[in-house]
Amino acid sequence: MTSPESPPPSAPPPPAARDFIRERIAADNASGKYQGRVHTRFPPEPNGYLHVGHAKSICLNFGIARDFAGKCNLRFDDTNPTKEDVEYVDSIQADVRWLGFEWDGLYYASEYFETIYGYAERLIEKGLAYVDEQTADQIRETRGTLTRPGTPSPWRDRPASESLDLLRRMRAGEFEDGRYVLRAKIDMASPNINMRDPTLYRIRHAHHHRTGDAWCIYPTYDFAHGYSDSQEGITHSICTLEFENHRPLYEWLIDVLGLYKPQQIEFARLNLTYTVMSKRKLLHLVQGKHVRGWDDPRMPTIAGMRRRGFPPEALRLFCERIGVAKNESTVDYALLEHCAREVLNKSAPRVMGVLDPLEVTLTNWPEGQVDELDAVNNPEDPQAGTRKVPFAGRLYIERADFMEDPPKKFFRLAPGREVRLRWGYFIKCEEVVKDADGRVTGLRCTYDPATRGGDAPDGRKVKATLHWVSAAHALPAEVRIYEHLFTREDPDQVSEEEQKAGKDWLSNLNPSSLTVMRGCRVEPSLAGAAPGQRVQFERHGYFAVDPDSASDGLVFNRTVSLKDEWQKLQKKGGAEG
Numbered sequence: 140m141t142s143p144e145s146p147p148p149s150a151p152p153p154p155a156a157r158d159f160i161r162e163r164i165a166a167d168n169a170s171g172k173y174q175g176r177v178h179t180r181f182p183p184e185p186n187g188y189l190h191v192g193h194a195k196s197i198c199l200n201f202g203i204a205r206d207f208a209g210k211c212n213l214r215f216d217d218t219n220p221t222k223e224d225v226e227y228v229d230s231i232q233a234d235v236r237w238l239g240f241e242w243d244g245l246y247y248a249s250e251y252f253e254t255i256y257g258y259a260e261r262l263i264e265k266g267l268a269y270v271d272e273q274t275a276d277q278i279r280e281t282r283g284t285l286t287r288p289g290t291p292s293p294w295r296d297r298p299a300s301e302s303l304d305l306l307r308r309m310r311a312g313e314f315e316d317g318r319y320v321l322r323a324k325i326d327m328a329s330p331n332i333n334m335r336d337p338t339l340y341r342i343r344h345a346h347h348h349r350t351g352d353a354w355c356i357y358p359t360y361d362f363a364h365g366y367s368d369s370q371e372g373i374t375h376s377i378c379t380l381e382f383e384n385h386r387p388l389y390e391w392l393i394d395v396l397g398l399y400k401p402q403q404i405e406f407a408r409l410n411l412t413y414t415v416m417s418k419r420k421l422l423h424l425v426q427g428k429h430v431r432g433w434d435d436p437r438m439p440t441i442a443g444m445r446r447r448g449f450p451p452e453a454l455r456l457f458c459e460r461i462g463v464a465k466n467e468s469t470v471d472y473a474l475l476e477h478c479a480r481e482v483l484n485k486s487a488p489r490v491m492g493v494l495d496p497l498e499v500t501l502t503n504w505p506e507g508q509v510d511e512l513d514a515v516n517n518p519e520d521p522q523a524g525t526r527k528v529p530f531a532g533r534l535y536i537e538r539a540d541f542m543e544d545p546p547k548k549f550f551r552l553a554p555g556r557e558v559r560l561r562w563g564y565f566i567k568c569e570e571v572v573k574d575a576d577g578r579v580t581g582l583r584c585t586y587d588p589a590t591r592g593g594d595a596p597d598g599r600k601v602k603a604t605l606h607w608v609s610a611a612h613a614l615p616a617e618v619r620i621y622e623h624l625f626t627r628e629d630p631d632q633v634s635e636e637e638q639k640a641g642k643d644w645l646s647n648l649n650p651s652s653l654t655v656m657r658g659c660r661v662e663p664s665l666a667g668a669a670p671g672q673r674v675q676f677e678r679h680g681y682f683a684v685d686p687d688s689a690s691d692g693l694v695f696n697r698t699v700s701l702k703d704e705w706q707k708l709q710k711k712g713g714a715e716g
Contacts, residue, residue, distance in 0.1 A: 158463045160199070160404055164207060164375055167402070173374040177209030180373050181235070181242075182364065184216045185227035185348075187418040188433040188440040189234045191454065191475070192409040198458040199406070200377055201240040212371055213242035217249045218363050220347040228348070230433070234441040238451050246371060248363045249349045255358050255366055256310065258396055259321055259340055263302045267395055268339060269295060270305040271322045278320070282327075282335045289327035289335040309342055312355045316342050325391065333388050337361060365389045369398040376401045379408040380467065409461065410469040413623035414439045415630050420644070429648060430624070436685075436696045437624040437652050447621065448673050448683025448698030450486065453479040472623065477705035479698055483673060483681045488516045488523060491561065491606040492661040492676035492695075494618055496535035498581040498610060501566065504532030509609075512562045512592065526664050530563050533610040535660050540605045541582060543571055550602035552582070559604045561677065565590040606677045613660035616693040619685070620654040661693065668693060675701075 168175045179200040183189060189197075204211035213235060217223050235242065262268035271278065271292045283289035302321075309319055321340035329335055339362045344355045365388075368376045376389075383405040393400045408416070415421065416439065424430050424438070433440050436447035444454065457478040461470050491514075510530040516523035540551045552558050557567040570583035589596050625647045633642055665674070670686040680700040687694040 159465060160375075160377060160406060160463050161203060161206065163404060164203065167374075168207070172402075176372075176374055177204065177207040178211070178372055178374045179204050179209065179377060180212040180214050180368065180371065182214045182216050182367070183231050184219065184222075184360075185224065185231060186219065186222040187227060187422055188230050188438075188442050190416055190418075190421065190439045190441065191411060191414075191444065191457075192416045192439075193234075194238060194441055194454050195409045195458045195461070196377070196379070197235055197238055197240060198455055199463060201235075201242075203375070203377070204243070209374075210243035211240070212244040212246055212373070214244075214246040214367060214371070215248065216360060216364065216367075217247050217347070217349060218357050218360055219343075220345040220357065221343060223348055225348050230442060234445075237441070237445060238454060244371065246367070247349060248358075248367050249347065251363065251367055251370060252350065252354055252358070254370075255363055256340075256356075258366065259306065259358070259362075260303060261396065262323065262339070263299050263306065263321075265395070266299060266324065268302070268321055268323050269297050269299075270302040270309070270319050271295075271336075272319050275317065278322075278338070282332055285330075285332070289332075291327050292322070292336065295324060295327075295336070306340070306356075309340070309356050310354075312344070314342055316344055318342060323388075323392070325388075331384055331387055333361075333385050334391070337388055361385055361388050362392065365392045366396075366398065368401045369393055372399065373401040376403040378403060378405050380405045380465070381408070405465075407464045407467045410467065411439065411475070412469060412472045412628040413625050413630070414472065415625070415644070423645075427645075429645070436619070437621050445671070446683070446685065447696050448483075448671075448681060449475075449479050450482045450673065452486075453482040456482060469629075471705065473703075473705040476699045477703055479681070480701075480703055483675065483698065485519050486517075487673045487675045487681055489514075489518070489675045489677055490662050490664060491528070491608055492616065492618070492659060492679060492682075493535045493537055493606065493608050493613070494656050494659045494676075494679060495538040496608075496658065496660050497538040497541055497579065499534045499536055499566070499607070500581060500583050501532045501534070501586045502569065502583050503585045506532070508532070509611075510563075510591075514562045528562060528662055528664070529609045529612040530560075531609045531611050534560070534607045535610055535613060536560075536605050536607050538579075540603075541568070541579070543579065551605060552603070557599075557601050559590070559601050561604055561606045562592060563607070564588065565595060565601060608660045608662050610660075612663045614663055614665060614693060615691070616659040616661045616665075616695060617687075618656040618659045618682070618695045618697065620656065620697050622652050622654075623649055624652045625649055659695075661695075665693060673698070 181197055181200045201211045271294050273292055281290040320338045322336045322338050325334045325336055327335045338359055340356050340358055343357050346352055386403045389403055425433055430438055434442035434446045436443050457475050511527040512530050513525045514528045515525055542549055542553055545553045552568050554568050557565050559565055565587045566584045568582050568584050571579055572581035574580050626649045627647045630647045631644050668684045670684050672684045675681050681698040682695040683698055685694040685696050
């Protein structure tokens with residue numbers, strides 16, 4: 140295939156940080172390679188939901204296309220019908236769009252099955268492929284190791300006519316799964332194990348989500364991937380580092396078939412602390428009901444992060460901050476949270492929510508009176524304006540904001556002490572109400588009407604400002620607090636002693652990764668809040684409305700707390716440095 144017509148080359152804006160892939164593409168453009176054309180692709184296998192590691196690849200491939208005025212395809216590598224599903228296809232498209240990108244072409248490897256099969260026959264005719272009848276275990280054993288060369292299959296020199304006949308009968312459905320495979324004939328002594336006669340086709344009697352039962356043999360990823368890139372005119376096939384050893388096979392297949400050749404470039408995949416990125420393990424978490432599903436807010440899936448309340452801008456910012464490297468490394472999860480705070484601080488409206496309510500009765504409040512206080516929606520965004528918050532004689536504050544016998548540095552409410560209520564008045568605790576067991580059930584306080592929204596006229600000061608909600612107007616809510624899903628930075632870390640005791644990576648699951656708080660109260664401005672809406676509960680953190688919300692109660696997921704561990708780590712690192 141010849142290179143398609145191309146638009147005139149366009150110089151990209153300088154990246155925020157050094158990016159060896161963009162530098163290489165810029166050099167290709169400068170040299171006239173691909174006629175200055177840039178065409179990338181994002182090629183997920185639809186066998187699960189995308190995770191934050193895929194977000195890095197999405198931002199890279201679509202970002203490069205944007206920066207170089209090029210194109211980016213979305214192509215589904217649907218060559219394994221036993222693991223794929225339309226649900227995953229739909230979720231992947233939703234994730235790409237949610238991140239803010241739109242593809243220039245939507246493709247499926249299955250669209251090319253007929254042509255790829257034709258190339259398989261051509262390889263046999265050229266003496267470059269043969270049908271093998273060794274079992275999968277035998278093939279694995281005879282391929283050798285890094286220190287031991289492979290052993291040629293007894294069927295390696297099978298006549299082309301015989302291999303061609305067998306391949307056609309494989310396609311016709313004559314044989315059961317595993318009876319035969321088609322292998323490329325390359326070099327069983329190659330130092331690269333991927334070049335030791337890799338499998339190109341295998342028999343799988345399985346229903347395909349797009350082609351139905353039309354096929355019972357399917358090409359491997361290595362065979363379909365290079366052809367798909369070539370067919371679509373991809374210029375730069377950007378892959379994660381584990382495909383570096385597959386590049387010689389990618390190029391060999393394109394060369395021997397005489398196809399247009401894209402350039403494969405590898406980059407380091409994303410590793411994140413307290414997280415697993417293996418689709419197999421994520422699927423295990425879902426199927427084993429260790430989480431509620433692919434979109435569980437504790438999952439590193441894009442769907443889970445969206446449900447938790449991460450803005451797409453935060454994921455894009457995170458991908459930009461970590462950059463593109465050639466060497467494997469692990470990024471601290473705190474950086475991802477820091478990026479979320481940076482975006483949410485500017486965009487999320489502030490509201491008041493009381494998670495563990497303690498009732499306060501203002502004994503000198505005029506009976507039946509309701510005041511409306513002006514509250515700033517977002518001090519970082521003057522355009523966000525203000526809202527009215529109802530204030531009456533019965534309120535809720537956080538239970539943790541009161542202590543009957545406070546220590547020296549506790550400045551919040553206590554008997555005889557005065558504090559300010561956010562946007563409202565000074566109040567003073569006059570009496571503590573307890574139940575028969577001695578548990579504090581309420582406070583009786585007085586308020587100073589002269590302090591509405593400001594300081595006391597006589598100049599007296601208070602050392603604390605508390606958030607609150609009006610008991611008569613507040614909405615009931617459930618709040619879900621999330622911590623890391625795993626207790627260890629590297630969830631795969633299992634000592635020999637632990638292994639002997641039968642423990643594995645699942646033993647590192649955090650039993651406290653979810654805390655559900657019921658009986659919470661939030662201000663009435665949140666009435667009708669839609670799923671996905673993001674807010675900051677003052678002093679508690681950033682939250683998002685969960686789809687589980689109903690007419691009788693809102694449900695909120697905490698996205699991140701206000702405390703920034705990343706800045707703390709940076710300061711500590713700077714001090715130590």
